[in-house]
Amino acid sequence: MDKSARRNVNLELKRRGEMKFGIIGAGIVGTALAVRLEEVGHECIGVHTRSDRSYQRFRSYLNKDHLSLEELVPAVESLFITTQDGVIRSIAETLSVRALIKSGQSWIHCSGSLPSNILRVEESLPVSCLSLHPLQAFASVENALAIISGTHFGIEGDNEELGEGIVKDLGGIPHRILPDQKTLYHAGAVVASNYLVVLASLAVELFAEAGIQGEEALASLLPLMRGTLFNLEQVGLPQALTGPIARGDVQVIQGHLNHLSPRLVEIYQSLGSKALELGESKKALQGITYPLEEFELLKSLLRKSVQLNDN
Template identity: 60%
Template sequence: MKKFGIIGTGIVGTAIAVSLEKVGYQCLGVETRSDYSYERFSRYLQKERLPLEQWVPEADLVFITTQDGIIHLVAENLAQRKLYKPGQIWIHCSGSLRAQILKKKPALPIKTLSLHPLQSFADVDEALQLLPGSHFGLEGEAEEEGVQIVQALGGIAHRIDPEKKPLYHAGAVVASNYLVTLASMAVQLFGLAGIPQEDVLQSLLPLMQGTLRNLDKVGLPQALTGPIARGDSEVVRSHLESIPFELEQAYQILGLSTLELAQAKMKQNSKEYPKEALLKLNELLGGKE
């Protein structure tokens, strides 16, 4: 039976602790500076809030699920106080930080692991539902053990080159955070079109969800639809003539990337993108000649 503890009882840390306990791992203790997060944690898992020295030296796995900015400080504190045992694995769940941040001194007899759930969680209940089936990015000295932990959580593991982790995290940001930004842009445009503010987002969500279903069903680039996919330059021209100046550049940048996808879709379907439309769209969207 693997023994573990959690430092930082946020949504991710809480969900991981509860999920691992359910499959036979033993949570020895938790530590957090926040009374609120500990009270929330306790509603899901009754584990005592103990000083680090009472449980860290006995744990096989130490999860540091604090805010990214203090992960290295927590690890340095453990090392300075000699709160570890040989072969112990220290784990953080940041998508942007490398596992090596946990081990400032190479001689420290622990192994490091970054275990990042590629998912967005609104609260603990949602996290518990979404962890099974989620994909995880792994890198560090304990990748093999990381695969086992991900499997215990019901997830799918992907090993990442630590040198390229910023690219991995940037991809996650584009897919998740920027999706919200795109929704905000669409909401602004619908509002300008006269749709009542209280109805705007709800009217767009089914469209966005349908697009996600298409991506799941047919993938890239086949899920692409719309005027650029059809080569309809006049529709795009009318958009650019109406869009507020502050949104125009974003529309053009996204349009150029969409134009590349549209050409790939045509080619995949054994068709050729209309040359005249390609020239007009490239000009409208500010592409290179």
């Protein structure tokens, strides 16, 4: 975050007031959030984690005490539960069973797949439940600290205004999402991030069959992938689509399908069908359409039921 952005954050903090917060779960996300929020003027009261290794790493970035839940929870206004998804609910249940409830407090988790109401283990809980999900792949604490500013966040829950304020304090970009459709939001993130790696693996496999192996294959494909991402940034969807389906090159697609191993044909057809939809949208923006015969041939080739010759 540059000096100008930090100055704007500090002005906003003076208006809203400093937030006293605590962290349960000292993983990559929890550590990065705590460091950045402290840097802009909020106060981390302490951290609670079951792992001494995680705590020592946390403390190497932010020298805060390890507190029991009984010490931590009553002392904070906002409680970040940044554990693995599978234990978020059990943390909330533990707080409820131990009567560690502070009226008016905000409980915040950072899961992309779970709704904020996973924290509401009792309807009568006098706390706000909120979810702030960083739409980013953080490989390490250092990596998270370097890129959290500018990261987009999905926000949903009881106090979305608070969520937006926290995200802006982090230098992030907030987006309100529909709680009932959060699973689809998370699926979109998985497709964009995890399946990009899968697509790279598939491309490397095809290159290997053509004689370019392993690391050499990946190294040769990465500039192409970066170029495509650059095009997406510059011209967006669907204009960034290039290649034989965008051009309507039936013979090239037929050649691909004829040479693919049978186990890869269905994957190629599924992706190609989606590419054809984008191709239609791209041509519509240009005020043109695919020639009818060409379009029908492409649709036919990309239907999963089509039987192809395997050379």
